[in-house]
Amino acid sequence: MKRNRWIVLVTLPSLILPLLLFIIFFNVQYFLKPPPPNPSSKLSTMYPNQTQFSLMIGILTRADNYDRRHFLRLIYGIQSSPLATIHVKFVFCSLTKPEQRVLIALEMLRFDDILILNCTENMNSGKTYTYFSSLAQLLPRKYDYVMKADDDVFIRLEPLALSLKALPRVDLYYGFVIPCASMNPFVEYMSGMGFLLSWDLVEWIGSSEIPKESVFGPEDKLVGKWLKMGNKAKNRFSNKPAMYDYPGTNGRCSHELIPETVAVHRLKRWDQWLRVLEYFNVTKGLNL
Template identity: 30%
Template sequence: MECKSYHEKKGIHSGKLWSWPSVRIFVGIWSTAKNTAIRNLIRTLYSKQKKDLIDDKVDFKFILGKSSDNDMSMLIAENDTFGDIVILDVKENMNNGKAYYYWQWVGINIKTTEYDHAAKTDDDSFVHFQNMALNLRPLPRDYLYYGHIIKYKKKIAFARGLLQVLSLNYVYPFVSIPFNEKEWNGPEDVKLGAWLDKYTNSTLNQFNEDCLMIHDPRVPVHRPIWRQWASPHTIVIHWLKDINAWRSVVDFHFGKDYN
């Protein structure tokens, strides 16, 4: 079955995306204290991607919660070296509030004078910065909720957690609306979709990218975003659980000389 991107379905070929104005994106990469080696690989790859961008701007930081004293000491030392780690004011978790505190941090720290959108991804997801930026160029700078969007129990539409992109005016309500554990106890991507539906429903504007966001097809699990393999236009590949999986993706997109 042919897979078409959001823009291809609208009759816009990928080559035409260059004609739209450039975008500025902040990317928060969820990580945990133990994943030092993966962070180092991502730093190298993503720093090179930043330099190779044409007109667009993409910045990133690693997002973690609080952990043991020993882990915190190591993370502080790592951040002293690289300056790219954010420790949220919540105990490290995936599905019990980290999403709220991440988006709240974005609302406080990421400004419209510097960025158009903010994104969330994980340290087992490869994000192709230029492809992401190009596909965001024609889309609205306000009231945007972008990702591979499906429905939870045929009710709540949400963007899967491998990559979620929000315009900043969807992020700022996190600053003023207090944390409610009942709203965030469960799958973080589902809960984000439900929260946005509850608090921004009158403006909620979803853009579904179901072709260019995939799971690593070498993982033997068949899900709705399973593909035979990536294309040169793929935005994100999920489930890269070790260094070798990451390196093979880098080789595919950039060639072995990029390592």
């Protein structure tokens, strides 16, 4: 009898241990197991968002403008539109400093939103031409539209996409027509605050001799000249008053902030950005 008890006492731990391990394993698996799928997420997988067109916004800036890029990533990272696939890229010319090569490499690894052009940084010596003429080689895909924008403009992506919804996808030139008082997009050219071309015009700039022979001078004016000389951009749209310069900064190109705004230009100071962001309730829902 004693011998049997001794056998039970000796073998009992070896029987209990596997049971305990099984219980622990079962509970760990239970907590690690992902929650049941949300019905809405299942529906979104079955019926993915069908955007109607694609747009790439190239913000022409300088390599050393690190703070401005990080700020704009916040501005555009919280915006989207169900109508369009919209990608925002930062565009500048060749790097010239050792620290740029390190810091910008980190940005590219983290954000993948930088295009480096083969040019020397400039305002009126061919950067815009290099931008448009290089896109077919630099981008991994085609877009319906490509936009050139300044880094002191606030673009509201949803109103922008809505304004493009019914417009042609080819031979299109869109923006804020100059002179400021004009409402006729066929007379002069679109302001550099942010103008948009359909992809076929981007390809034309890259292949035509017309732009190549005229790259020095006010670059946004030159784009209008190229299109006129090439008999291009038969579809033109000037989105006034939804695009404008910040109140009081540029005569008749400026007016007060309005709800239907697509783009506000000449935001040079932080207090101007603050007023714009507050006006459009960009951070609504957060009580800080």
